[in-house]
Amino acid sequence: MTSGLTHLQRLEAESIHILRETVAESDRPVMLYSIGKDSAVMLHLARKAFHPSTPPFPLLHVDTTWKFQAMYEMREKMAADSGMELLVHQNPECVRLGINPFDHGSAVHTDMWKTQGLKQALDHYGFDAAFGGARRDEEKSRAKERIFSIRSPQHRWDPKQQRPELWRTYNVRRNQGESMRVFPLSNWTELDVWQYIYREQIPIVPLYLAAPRPVVERDGVLIMVDDHRMPLHGQTPELRSVRFRTLGCYPLTGAVESTATSLTGVIQEMLLATTSEREGRVIDFDGAGSMEKKKQEGYF
Amino acid sequence: MAMAQEPLMATDIEAYLRAHEHKRLLRFITCGSVDDGKSTLIGRLLYESHLVFDDHLAALEEDSRQVGTQGGDLDFALLVDGLAAEREQGITIDVAYRFFATEKKKFIVADTPGHEQYTRNMVTGASTADAAVILIDARKGVLTQTRRHSFLVSLLGIEHVVVAVNKLDLVGYSQQVFDAIEAEYRAFAGEIGLSDITCIPLSALRGINVIEASPDTPWYHGPTLLAHLEAIDVEDRPGRTPFRMPVQWVNRPDLDFRGFSGLIVGGSVRPGDSVRALPSGRTSTVSRLSTFDGDLDMAVAGQSVTVVLDDEIDVSRGDVLCSDDQPAEIADQFEAHLVWMDDHEMLPGRPYLIKLGTSLVGATFSQPKYKVNVNTMEHLAARTLELNEIGVCTVSTDRMVPFDPYVSNRDTGGFVIIDRMTNATVGAGMLHFSLRRSQNVHWQALEVDLAARNTMMGHGSGVVWFTGISGAGKSTIANRTEQLLHAHGVHTYLLDGDNVRHGLNRDLGFTELDRIENIRRVAEVARLMADAGLVVLVSFISPFRAERRLARELAGEGRFCEVHVDTSLEDAETRDRKGLYRKARRGELANFTGIDSPYEAPAAPELHIETNACTPEQAAEELLLQLRRMGMVS
Numbered sequence A: 001m002t003s004g005l006t007h008l009q010r011l012e013a014e015s016i017h018i019l020r021e022t023v024a025e026s027d028r029p030v031m032l033y034s035i036g037k038d039s040a041v042m043l044h045l046a047r048k049a050f051h052p053s054t055p056p057f058p059l060l061h062v063d064t065t066w067k068f069q070a071m072y073e074m075r076e077k078m079a080a081d082s083g084m085e086l087l088v089h090q091n092p093e094c095v096r097l098g099i100n101p102f103d104h105g106s107a108v109h110t111d112m113w114k115t116q117g118l119k120q121a122l123d124h125y126g127f128d129a130a131f132g133g134a135r136r137d138e139e140k141s142r143a144k145e146r147i148f149s150i151r152s153p154q155h156r157w158d159p160k161q162q163r164p165e166l167w168r169t170y171n172v173r174r175n176q177g178e179s180m181r182v183f184p185l186s187n188w189t190e191l192d193v194w195q196y197i198y199r200e201q202i203p204i205v206p207l208y209l210a211a212p213r214p215v216v217e218r219d220g221v222l223i224m225v226d227d228h229r230m231p232l233h234g235q236t237p238e239l240r241s242v243r244f245r246t247l248g249c250y251p252l253t254g255a256v257e258s259t260a261t262s263l264t265g266v267i268q269e270m271l272l273a274t275t276s277e278r279e280g281r282v283i284d285f286d287g288a289g290s291m292e293k294k295k296q297e298g299y300f
Numbered sequence B: 001m002a003m004a005q006e007p008l009m010a011t012d013i014e015a016y017l018r019a020h021e022h023k024r025l026l027r028f029i030t031c032g033s034v035d036d037g038k039s040t041l042i043g044r045l046l047y048e049s050h051l052v053f054d055d056h057l058a059a060l061e062e063d064s065r066q067v068g069t070q071g072g073d074l075d076f077a078l079l080v081d082g083l084a085a086e087r088e089q090g091i092t093i094d095v096a097y098r099f100f101a102t103e104k105k106k107f108i109v110a111d112t113p114g115h116e117q118y119t120r121n122m123v124t125g126a127s128t129a130d131a132a133v134i135l136i137d138a139r140k141g142v143l144t145q146t147r148r149h150s151f152l153v154s155l156l157g158i159e160h161v162v163v164a165v166n167k168l169d170l171v172g173y174s175q176q177v178f179d180a181i182e183a184e185y186r187a188f189a190g191e192i193g194l195s196d197i198t199c200i201p202l203s204a205l206r207g208i209n210v211i212e213a214s215p216d217t218p219w220y221h222g223p224t225l226l227a228h229l230e231a232i233d234v235e236d237r238p239g240r241t242p243f244r245m246p247v248q249w250v251n252r253p254d255l256d257f258r259g260f261s262g263l264i265v266g267g268s269v270r271p272g273d274s275v276r277a278l279p280s281g282r283t284s285t286v287s288r289l290s291t292f293d294g295d296l297d298m299a300v301a302g303q304s305v306t307v308v309l310d311d312e313i314d315v316s317r318g319d320v321l322c323s324d325d326q327p328a329e330i331a332d333q334f335e336a337h338l339v340w341m342d343d344h345e346m347l348p349g350r351p352y353l354i355k356l357g358t359s360l361v362g363a364t365f366s367q368p369k370y371k372v373n374v375n376t377m378e379h380l381a382a383r384t385l386e387l388n389e390i391g392v393c394t395v396s397t398d399r400m401v402p403f404d405p406y407v408s409n410r411d412t413g414g415f416v417i418i419d420r421m422t423n424a425t426v427g428a429g430m431l432h433f434s435l436r437r438s439q440n441v442h443w444q445a446l447e448v449d450l451a452a453r454n455t456m457m458g459h460g461s462g463v464v465w466f467t468g469i470s471g472a473g474k475s476t477i478a479n480r481t482e483q484l485l486h487a488h489g490v491h492t493y494l495l496d497g498d499n500v501r502h503g504l505n506r507d508l509g510f511t512e513l514d515r516i517e518n519i520r521r522v523a524e525v526a527r528l529m530a531d532a533g534l535v536v537l538v539s540f541i542s543p544f545r546a547e548r549r550l551a552r553e554l555a556g557e558g559r560f561c562e563v564h565v566d567t568s569l570e571d572a573e574t575r576d577r578k579g580l581y582r583k584a585r586r587g588e589l590a591n592f593t594g595i596d597s598p599y600e601a602p603a604a605p606e607l608h609i610e611t612n613a614c615t616p617e618q619a620a621e622e623l624l625l626q627l628r629r630m631g632m633v634s
């Protein structure tokens, strides 16, 4: 008599189960909220998991001061809507040194603001479990990543110490000082995420939809001039109809030309797309295997 | 690219999304030995379902040219490999998960690398799979490995088995070869209890019968691999399993709402249903099924919900809400299959933790009744289980837990085993039946004596008496031992000379009489605590044999472990962390042991530790062994 559950219903239930297990077995959980579409879905799932309670943990945004303006607006809106506490951490050393992608390069910028910033924030607040929105389908090396990933007190990921995960029975125990990164969206694909956003009408940053935006071309990549801090080197920004497949620091995030101004239009373009999602990201040009390295250093 | 052509996505995206919203999910595992063609098969499924983007394809073409085995043709295996490379980097990979979708279904494939860790990996991958694809190389037929894979598939309770007879191109697409393999496989599979078996002749490399039926096998009339996977129905048919929901979290935003959140792992539930909370056995009626999207009229296995009950019965995390007609059983002793996954062997009698559903309980395992040779399925005698070994043991838990036999419900019958010290997952188990049913337990008014208390604690009790001169390292070793015991699930208490002096013995000075009274009180308190079921650690200089004899007599022979923490006076005096020796030498402390008062070393202590010769950790380990020998801890 039941018509059975759809794949999205199953994924949703599994993610909610993971969120609840973590909360039930940790002292100080936190959700890493990066404002992108995966974070939007993760936050939505958290609200479902604990309804009618407010999710019993804060949101943490490890800020670089270089995100798109539209992202900051969305961040404030979502924190207000969900009623959750929003913690924003900016690495004070980066603030002092004025670390930016133009003068210091993307590698230093990302390492200092994000990797170091994240560790600082986790240590500062003493979080013992942090939710992240990473998915296994993002790249080959993620395919074997666990849902619950143990980190040493120094936040290092020791590939030899990862635990087998059987059934839906997760071993969430930790030793003193160890913490856990938890990925509730592990089994979602990019299409699942979009489809869910569509079905649930989850608010996303408008940058995902095409609109005329001022861009300049750098090394064949379209970069949006989001504020006056961007050195133009004599280039004049052009208004082009673009959207973003992933969101990060605006100087490091490539736009794609598109006329998809609706969510369904974006999904359609994505389905017909012939290049992988992460290509739009300047940060990944560092070379294969860099993700693995970042992970070991404590980057998500 | 058959599946890639979905004109709907280009012409009517809304219709496409509606159609895809109703897709089902199938999780399957692929099993095969090295070179059977697993990677090639998975790579092809990904490729054909349009999951390979141009940039990846460009990389694939490049790789195929450089390292491919197909003379420049696309080598699909390269799409999913990488496991080998990671292994070289020393990364333990148990399972890699891949995703693809067709118009009808979304698939999650668990791909396990072969080789040494095979059992552990395959068991992990199989634990979440609804179906298994077992690859057989048509040239080799049913091999030892095939038997092993099939045994594990059946052990983990996977119902749907697909036997992919691969590399059929290399045997001239021969029906005879295929039929012979099928017959042999079916005969053997029946023996191990597999029943839903589909055999498909395949060439992963050439794409034969993977997605489209092939003219090369005109004699085959069954479904292609993909068509079959799409058709497998894994829905939990209502009524097949009774309602089960392990409680994860008590949801209590305010005084007006109290709900129990969890994932339904069996059956279905509606408002008005009568439910029973286990292990307490209390019953109540479901008043609401609360979700973010509004209350539900019914919820089924696979859904995460929050159940509100009519009355305020006491329910907490770890309890299982069950249908009142068909509740789960409760027991504290079971027969189970264990799969050992850790480098350190299983130690019968050692306390571990097990997580069953959402409850975490202490457990010990008996010596295996037998272990299973996974290749021949033979039962062998065993004293323990080592990495990748499977055996049948008795599991005793430290409290009553609700469960179902694994064959009727994986979620309420499967458990993971956790090491108390490292918190690592060291194994997994599948419960078969209880050995001591709670229904049979009569609450006789039995006398609560030491034996009863020890049984409840799960270990013996007694007094461990550390003696030695000031600064010898008694407290350090006592502390370390207590941590170790605690991690083993032993209930302990540490009495330290200094601490006792500040409270209980505050009124005592250092005269000879007071010293004896001091010892007497400490020994008496230690005995009471040991009687209550604790392992009591006493760290006291206690220089005189007579006083230690007093303590020993109070505790009772066999329940007193004297530990001599032995350091030379020179060493203790050089360390002198508390500055006491200097004071004593200056004459500011009278009767100081070793300076102006003798230390009478024990003649025959249960344990003699020379602190120069070992670390506190080693000493603690050694002491643990001694306590085991004395039966104080198991």
Ligand SMILES: Nc1nc2c(ncn2[C@@H]2O[C@H](COP(=O)(O)OP(=O)(O)O)[C@@H](O)[C@H]2O)c(=O)[nH]1
Binding pocket: B032, B033, B034, B035, B036, B037, B038, B039, B040, B041, B069, B070, B077, B166, B167, B168, B169, B170, B202, B203, B204, B205, B206
């Ligand atoms: N002729 C033929 N070769 C195959 C077939 N499937 C796989 N192979 C080859 O067998 C070898 C091992 O395949 P691979 O997929 O790497 O095996 P795995 O170790 O099980 O992942 C490779 O050289 C493949 O090209 C098939 O159906 N026919």
